[in-house]
Amino acid sequence: MRDWLNTALRRLPVWPFYWLGALPAAWYFWNGLQGRLGADPVKALEHEYGLIALQFLIAALCVTPLREIAGINLLRFRRMLGLMAFSYACLHLAVWLGLDRQFDWPRIVADLTKRPYIILGMAAFLMLVPLAWTSRDAALRRMGPVAWRRLHRLAYPATALAAIHFVWLVKAWPPEPLLYAAGVAALLGWRALRGRRRRARRPALG
Amino acid sequence: MHVREKPKFGESEITPKSAWLDRRSLMRGAAGLAAVGLLPATARRASAARYSTDAPPTAYEYVTTYNNFYEFGTGKSDPAKHAGQLTTSPWSVVIDGMVARPGTYALEDLVGPRTVEERIYRLRCVEGWSMVIPWLGVPLAGVLKRAEPAPGAKYVAFETLVRPAEMPGQSGIFQVLDWPYVEGLRLDEAMHPLTILATGLYGEPLPNQNGAPVRLVVPWKYGYKSIKSIVRITLTEKQPPTTWNIQNPREYGFYSNVNPEVDHPRWSQATERVIGGSLLSPQRDTEMFNGYAGEVAGLYAGMDLRKFH
Numbered sequence: 484m485r486d487w488l489n490t491a492l493r494r495l496p497v498w499p500f501y502w503l504g505a506l507p508a509a510w511y512f513w514n515g516l517q518g519r520l521g522a523d524p525v526k527a528l529e530h531e532y533g534l535i536a537l538q539f540l541i542a543a544l545c546v547t548p549l550r551e552i553a554g555i556n557l558l559r560f561r562r563m564l565g566l567m568a569f570s571y572a573c574l575h576l577a578v579w580l581g582l583d584r585q586f587d588w589p590r591i592v593a594d595l596t597k598r599p600y601i602i603l604g605m606a607a608f609l610m611l612v613p614l615a616w617t618s619r620d621a622a623l624r625r626m627g628p629v630a631w632r633r634l635h636r637l638a639y640p641a642t643a644l645a646a647i648h649f650v651w652l653v654k655a656w657p658p659e660p661l662l663y664a665a666g667v668a669a670l671l672g673w674r675a676l677r678g679r680r681r682r683a684r685r686p687a688l689g
Numbered sequence: 690m691h692v693r694e695k696p697k698f699g700e701s702e703i704t705p706k707s708a709w710l711d712r713r714s715l716m717r718g719a720a721g722l723a724a725v726g727l728l729p730a731t732a733r734r735a736s737a738a739r740y741s742t743d744a745p746p747t748a749y750e751y752v753t754t755y756n757n758f759y760e761f762g763t764g765k766s767d768p769a770k771h772a773g774q775l776t777t778s779p780w781s782v783v784i785d786g787m788v789a790r791p792g793t794y795a796l797e798d799l800v801g802p803r804t805v806e807e808r809i810y811r812l813r814c815v816e817g818w819s820m821v822i823p824w825l826g827v828p829l830a831g832v833l834k835r836a837e838p839a840p841g842a843k844y845v846a847f848e849t850l851v852r853p854a855e856m857p858g859q860s861g862i863f864q865v866l867d868w869p870y871v872e873g874l875r876l877d878e879a880m881h882p883l884t885i886l887a888t889g890l891y892g893e894p895l896p897n898q899n900g901a902p903v904r905l906v907v908p909w910k911y912g913y914k915s916i917k918s919i920v921r922i923t924l925t926e927k928q929p930p931t932t933w934n935i936q937n938p939r940e941y942g943f944y945s946n947v948n949p950e951v952d953h954p955r956w957s958q959a960t961e962r963v964i965g966g967s968l969l970s971p972q973r974d975t976e977m978f979n980g981y982a983g984e985v986a987g988l989y990a991g992m993d994l995r996k997f998h
Contacts, residue, residue, distance in 0.1 A: 515968045522755035522964045655865040657763035
């Protein structure tokens with residue numbers, strides 16, 4: 484069953500998923516233009532793009548545990564997941580700048596210096612920029628796998644900050660952002676434990 | 690805000706449903722504003738009511754489907770989804786504390802259906818959005834006077850129904866607030882003619898998700914002060930605890946007056962998104978006391994509104 488699944492996954496082309504991933508963006512934007520995003524369309528669009536970005540980040544973080552725990556190999560899809568996350572983060576930021584803050588630069592600067600949840604969100608976005616920049620095979624070859632992998636560990640703090648950004652912007656403690664934060668904490672916790680186990684197995688040097 | 694001095698009008702003059710349905714369809718059209726001259730006479734008269742704003746009301750659909758009423762869940766659409774099961778009749782309100790005539794009042798005795806008037810008020814949510822809502826209600830002052838507040842009474846405390854069987858947000862593992870939801874006003878704020886107990890909106894009884902059968906409306910304060918589905922009103926000497934202040938005292942003060950100059954610690958309060966707008970609608974500059982400064986600023990003369998936020 485697992486081998487059959489992995490064989491099928493290997494045969495699946497990746498490129499259609501870029502188009503599939505772009506569909507929700509177009510769908511929500513179109514509905515927004517048609518006045519079908521409800522009472523507060525700017526907030527709805529902004530929230531939706533941000534949430535999808537977080538979901539893609541979490542999906543990308545699931546690739547390694549899925550392979551090591553369940554033996555399902557989605558490695559070929561990870562770049563697509565990361566780039567989709569970055570694209571939705573760009574859309575989220577664009578909606579915030581253009582439709583929410585309406586390019587009111589003094590207010591944007593004030594928000595970016597005074598509001599912790601916005602600073603965190605922006606920090607998460609800035610961490611994703613070099614990852615998207617070095618996403619092509621040529622960049623991996625140029626940097627070498629060790630440096631490339633080290634750089635791409637930025638995905639961990641970026642996802643953590645994105646989850647905190649979500650929790651921090653709501654009133655009180657509603658369940659949805661807390662569940663996302665718990666999921667991110669579990670994925671990062673699993674990695675931390677795995678790293679510790681590996682270091683423990685490694686023989687001591689000198 | 691423009692406040693026009695006009696005599697009160699009777700129940701028969703309140704905007705009938707046919708009029709606002711008509712108006713909504715007119716307003717939706719591109720020529721909405723041009724069509725105002727064609728409005729039914731009753732609708733025009735209603736918007737001229739004393740204390741009412743002449744800003745165009747938010748669509749009924751949004752007023753009744755975009756709600757914060759955590760007793761039914763934390764999502765904006767949860768109240769409209771889950772509040773239908775709430776039993777609102779019979780309903781009584783306990784008035785107690787420092788009053789000469791404490792007691793349990795049937796809702797009909799408290800808010801005589803024949804005395805309600807229409808008030809078209811701005812509503813500003815602390816989250817940064819706003820609506821304009823045509824309420825039906827009575828001034829709270831009259832209700833309190835009938836209970837005869839004692840000379841030492843300085844504050845009014847309010848309490849929402851606790852009924853987990855019909856209010857799904859009051860049970861389960863994610864309890865975001867302590868129940869009952871409680872709110873409070875200084876007595877002079879409660880006696881102010883702008884402060885009403887509302888029992889309806891858009892010419893109809895209050896939908897459950899809007900706080901049926903009776904709720905407070907204090908238009909110059911952030912929306913969460915306007916407590917819903919009230920079962921108890923208590924006159925006190927000391928400032929009563931209030932729900933959001935308990936939840937986070939740094940972010941939510943007792944007064945909670947709309948104030949564009951005092952930011953929420955996590956976001957600015959200088960502007961507001963007007964509900965019912967499009968993706969490209971400009972935001973509205975939030976006004977001091979939500980546009981009611983002319984009526985209420987005197988209540989706070991000499992107070993540091995940053996400290997008493």
